[in-house]
Amino acid sequence: MLIIILLTTNKSDMANSKATGKVVKNVPGMIYIIREIPDPEVATPVEGIASIKLGIVYGNDEAIKFRENQMKTGSSSRKYTLAAFPVDEDTEMPTPEGTKGGVYEMEQFLHSVFKLKGWKQVGEAKEWFAVPTSLVEMIRDIRKIREGATKKSVRWTVCPELAKAFAYAPKHDDIPAFDECRRKKIKKGWKINTERNKDGRSDLEERIDKEMPRKHDRDYMLRRGAVGKYDFQLKKYTFDIM
DSSP: OOOOOOOOOOHHHHHHSOOSSOOOOSOOEEEEEEEEEOOTTTOOOOTTEEEEEEEEESBOHHHHHHHHHHHHTTOSSEEEEEEEEEEOTTEEOSSSTTOEEOHHHHHHHHHHHHHHTTOOBOSSSSSEEEEEHHHHHHHHHHHHHHTTOOOOOOOGGGOHHHHHHHHTOOOGGGOGGGOGGGOEEETTEEEOBOSSSTTSOOHHHHHHHHHSOOSSOSOTTTOSSOEEEEETTTTEEEEOOO
16 A cells, blocks of 8 residues: 655745754755664653754765764763765755755755654754654664665655655765765865865866766655665665556
8 A cells, every 4th residue: 555645844944944053055965863872870761752863964974973973972872873875966855846955955854844743853952853763763774775685665654755865865976076086184084075165175076066977866855655665676765656
């Protein structure tokens, strides 16, 4: 049985979902989802509820490791990366209609989805949410399949919008801006920066990236259907189209 859930958001919904860091529109980057498990000595976990952070980095997967290490410092809670996936520039967004964007716009859309579902923001930051543990299970299932596991089904109905964003995300190495030639030396290692500044992409690099052919489509968030089938021959999810 195919279930279709339609979501309507507006510009005010998007505006109210504020990012706490830099705002760089329509550039590639990574969405990361970090789970926090409180120390039982100082806090009692609530059954059926998980605390997660859905945030972004304007860079590749290496930048997520730096972000994760920053959050672990000085915290009594255990934090780990539950999932991470890329977002290309000029990806078509469901709302507002006609929007094309990158990692920032995807983050704003997903935050709006969480809020419309009634999942409360927790803590002082705007990126932490108290979500049902079934969402954590859905994220884990999609991650396992993207990593090559042969799991046949995903409970995508918990959050179809996040399921699409994660399951159909392009491969990391297929993002032109993530090419190894863009890596720059920093104090703690190497990093790719997609921001529009002296440490990020130049105007020329951005123009080159936009013109590069893609192996992936960028309209996957607009397709009707759901994450309901996995084609083992093609080794990817397929949409159930009405």
